[in-house]
Amino acid sequence: MSIQGRRGIRVALPFLLPSLLGAALFAILPIGISLLLSITSWTGMSKVTLTDGFLRFVAEHSVGLDNFAAILSDHEFWRALSHNLYFIVLYLPSILLFSMTCALIINAQRRGAGLYRVVYYLPVLTSWVAGSLIWKWLLSPVYGPINNFLAIFGVEGPLWLQSELWAMPSIVIASIWKDMGFYAMVLLGGLKSINTEYYEAARIDGASPLQMFRRITLPLLSSVLFYVTMLSMINAFQLFPQVMVMTKDGNAGPNGATMVMVERIYKYAFRYGKMGYAASYSWILFVIIMAFTYIQKRGEKRWVSYDV
Amino acid sequence: MMYKKSISTVLYHVLAILLGVIAIVPFLWMISTSLKSSGALLVIPIEWIPKEPTLSAYKKLFALTGIVRSIGNSLVVSFGAVFVALLSSSMAAFAFSKIHFRGSGYLFMIFIASMMLPSHVIFIPLYLIMNDLHLVDTLFALILPYTFKAFAVFMLRQQMMGIPDAYLDAAAIDGASLFRSFFTIFLPLCKTALATLAIIIAMDAWNDYLMPLVLMTSTKNYTLPIILNALSGQFKTAYDLLMAGSLISVIPLLIIYITAQRYFASGFLVGGVKG
Structure with a gap:
């Protein structure tokens, strides 16, 4: 069976079948269903089966684009979006700084670098449920270690997750802890691919470490930095488990301070039973993420250099 | 010169240790809390290290209904997810890399494009589909979606493209079927990639939150998270209990991480996007 035996869809199909079935059932079909649901007023009360008259159901309950209009004119949506953006504004610069520092430390040819690598990665292994519970307890206002540590210096710590002002920053702090090791490893991959000859040449020319960082490392790492920025922003728009677990009491944090988009989608669908509304919401979020990704991609040329 | 060098060494370690403290203190606090009695939680000044360490939190935890079972469920889901994902993805990767068929390129593009699809769009329809398949509140609902893991197909395809066709031709001359060559020649040659993917997928399945939250409705089917x-x-406020539970949920991954560290390095670039 030479190349002739490895030709044609009939030969390929048995190999493709499991993933094609998976793709059809768990990726492509859901997109279609979600799009159809987004134009219905389905509340989850009436029973719906996909195999029995789903399209008729959609037609009967269709409200056109009303869900989208309702969401966009709802003050709450803009509030949730603004909370996502607030999270990003606090999170993005810090995660870049922290993960970059971690990556540089691991990449240094020094004793201890291997140990630091293991330690920085530990939070990444933790599930968000466990991580959130740990941080909830760390940030507990009276009995938590953070406020007790601050008290040593005479600082009275805030109420953290129970304060409207500090709830989101608390989530940001926990998220940086959880994610810095992951992005550090991605950046480390970029650092390792930089040819060490550049540094040797610079050293011979008498360049300082700071100059080398600015003139060699940053430009050569810019494509990886771009990838990290994009990835962390996409993930930040989908902020969910940490908010659900850390600010469980009350409705999305004190006075809704940690109300974010995926949390809304989940609650509309499975708490309030507004499935159609939630489906529309998820598409609006999808479009927002796409738009931000597109804007970033447009800006890519300005600061990413691929050639040296 | 020597002086300058030692300053930079000190600076390096100060910074490195500071970040290390940030990373590890939450873990230590979790361990410390899990070894306290519930009374010792609420004392001021706080006990950084428990004065009278006890395993009472663990005893209480395991006495609760559903805990042992949830660990079992998480194990079943994780192993199931790894098995299903590796099998179906490596088969697809083989078709994409070694079998010529019309539309191969387009189909592969669709696979890759689907990586962009976020889980927040999927979870409502997925609930409906699983409901129709009568799989809601069964562990199958958490395992089956792993049949389609685009990044795994992508990674394994890269790997298999590097394996020469001559292997297949030689096997064919010996009378082996394509399936046989796939299982006996190709899979063993992709060992490293498979191990890396196994770790990423196991971690993903073990720690997942959204899908089991939506799809598992009765306590007996809950996963650990x-x-x-x-x-x-x-x-x-029973943090002794909650920290004991959290620690138990982290331990298996710690063991895998420490024993299989080299496989982690190659997996970082593919496992990044949620969903």
């Missing part, structure tokens, strides 16, 4: 989530609503 979901039961911890439920416990944190039920025992709001």
Whole structure:
């Protein structure tokens, strides 16, 4: 069976079948269903089966684009979006700084670098449920270690997750802890691919470490930095488990301070039973993420250099 | 010169240790809390190290209904997810890399494009589909979606493209079928990639929150993160219990991480996007 035996869809199909079935059932079909649901007023009360008259159901309950209009004119949506953006504004610069520092430390040819690598990665292994519970307890206002540590210096710590002002920053702090090791490893991959000859040449020319960082490392790492920025922003728009677990009491944090988009989608669908509304919401979020990704991609040329 | 060098060494370690402290202190606090009695939680000044360490939190935790079972569920889901994902993805990768068929390129593009699809769009329809398949509240609902893991197909395809066709031709001359060559020649040659993917997928399945939250409705089918989530609503301030549970949920991954560190390095670039 030479190349002739490895030709044609009939030969390929048995190999493709499991993933094609998976793709059809768990990726492509859901997109279609979600799009159809987004134009219905389905509340989850009436029973719906996909195999029995789903399209008729959609037609009967269709409200056109009303869900989208309702969401966009709802003050709450803009509030949730603004909370996502607030999270990003606090999170993005810090995660870049922290993960970059971690990556540089691991990449240094020094004793201890291997140990630091293991330690920085530990939070990444933790599930968000466990991580959130740990941080909830760390940030507990009276009995938590953070406020007790601050008290040593005479600082009275805030109420953290129970304060409207500090709830989101608390989530940001926990998220940086959880994610810095992951992005550090991605950046480390970029650092390792930089040819060490550049540094040797610079050293011979008498360049300082700071100059080398600015003139060699940053430009050569810019494509990886771009990838990290994009990835962390996409993930930040989908902020969910940490908010659900850390600010469980009350409705999305004190006075809704940690109300974010995926949390809304989940609650509309499975708490309030507004499935159609939630489906529309998820598409609006999808479009927002796409738009931000597109804007970033447009800006890519300005600061990413691929050639040296 | 020597002086300058030692300053930079000190600076390096100060910074490195500071970040290390940030990373590790939450873990130490978790361990310390899990070894306290519930009375010792609420004392001021706080006990950084428990004065009278006890395993009472673990005893209480395992006495709760559903905990042992949830660990079992998480194990079943993780192993199931790894098995299903590796099998179906490597088969697809083989078709994409070694079999010529019309539309191969387009189909592969569709696979890759689907990586962009976020889980927040999927979870409502997925619930409906699983409901129609009568799989809601069964562990199958958490395992089956792993039949389609685009990044795994992508990674394994890269790997298989590097394996020469001559292997297949030689096997064919010996009378082996394509399936046989796939299982006996190709899979063993992709060992490293498979191990890396196994770790990423196991971690993903073990730690997942959204899908089991939506799809598992009765306590007996909860995975470990979901039961911890439920416990944190039920025992709001019983942090001895919650930290013991959290620690148990981290331990298997710590063991895998420490024993299989080299496989982690190659997996970082593919496992990044949620969903």
